[in-house]
Amino acid sequence: VAIVVTDGRPQDGVQDVSARARAAGIEIFAIGVGRVDMHTLRQIASEPLDDHVDYVESYSVIEKLTHKFQEAFCVVSDLCATGDHDCEQICISTPGAYKCACKEGFTLNNDGKTCSACSGGSGSALDLVFLIDGSKSVRPENFELVKKFINQIVDSLEVSDKQAQVGLVQYSSSVRQEFPLGQFKNKKDIKAAVKKMAYMEKGTMTGQALKYLIDSSFSIINGARPGVPKVGIVFTDGRSQDYITDAAKKAKDLG
Template sequence: MDCIYIVLLFCHSFEHSKRFTVMPHIHPSIHTFTHRYIFSSCKNVHYDLVFILDTSSSVGKENFEKVRQWVANLAESFDIGPDKTRVAVVRYSDRPTTEFSLGRYKTLEEVRRAARSIKYIGGNTMTGDAISYITTNIFTEREGARPAVLGIQRVAILMTDGRSQDYVLEPSKAAHEAGIRMFAVGVGEALKVELEEIASEPKNAHVFHVSDFNAIDKIRGRLRRRLCESKYCTPALLETAMDFSTNCINIMQQYMCCDNREQDLPFPLNQGSPTWCPRALGCPRGPHESPADLF
């Protein structure tokens, strides 16, 4: 058990090293686990990714310049391209506006240049309206999102600095049900309860809060790790999860079992042999404290 945790920590430290090898005495199934998931990064995980940025009057022009640079810097974490990660930006105050849509820019440098030119507007803080907007208007094939059948994960990162002037709960639920993974970044007086309503489960992995805009860079690395280190299980409607092919995966050091659409199943799976799972009849639903619990 102890050596498993040593291996995981060692892999994190050398995630990009081509010279790294797993110690030969580790169980071969654990070798497969560490190789498959610890080496996962934003360069080999592709998303349809939307930034939702609060441009209300309380943010201010000077602070919004920091937001622009934060988006440009975070974009460097991804392998951007038509068949890789696509990036869009929506800004909002009184109403949401598409700054650029998914797939419009095909290289990292184009995305960074566009991010540094995002307009600042001022006005009210209609966060719920912005969430509804990305669900119904941005994550569509018309606006460059890829068809759901391709399995490209849809992710939205919302940054706000205060209380929304409309309701966020129902729009957020609709986004979650549409398969959008929501991260909520709060600055200053942003309400924790609203951030948690916006964010996907588990809340502690999808909610971030900093005291002011000078501190937003401090969470960039943590957010990147949330996005890049692990595959993610979206909630599943059981009646749609009929064709099972399981994978055991690592979410925030908690080990879950999912079907081939990356959906978390609430019961031990015994619908046939999985493609990669140490237990012949499938993995029990987690979280588990150690990958060894899966064997």
């Protein structure tokens, strides 16, 4: 809750910034004192304006609004409980607002309201290749964190010949395939191979690595399955030392 008290006309714009505040879930009350511009108050305040815009003749009598704002602080409606929301699956209450979430196995769509089943989950076929930056600038401790993060993603997959397959490629000044798609048939073996991956610790040839991803990692000879969705997850920490635009565009064009 925000309470704005003003006694004049602003010397800059208020409409856009007030709209951003309201969109962020902030309930705004606007109080005008004396010779105030009422149009400005209406631009600032939340809807309904009758409940959020007030006027007093002077600062000496502003205390008559105390009770109203005590109620505003103490009674915040639970929009999830009242059903006044658009969440498809899970509604999470926040002060004066709400946010949406999804059940396990689903992800929140860009609209912030609806959910879609996760690729690689139960019943989904997926060829997933991790492309890992092993350049010197990453540093050993961060390289280990990336390995842990990869294994957390692996834990969320259903790994089998008919569901998710996982491959791993590391790049630095050169590209090294750690293991191809389908080499390991279960999460345990994949995670063990990720943990054993040695840090290359040289340059950053991201463009070369992306080209390898397209031409080799997702080839049938390296375990890719025709007609199965292909996903590449690229980890990098800085500016490539080669050109990446063409390779990245080709990867996206291929789906």
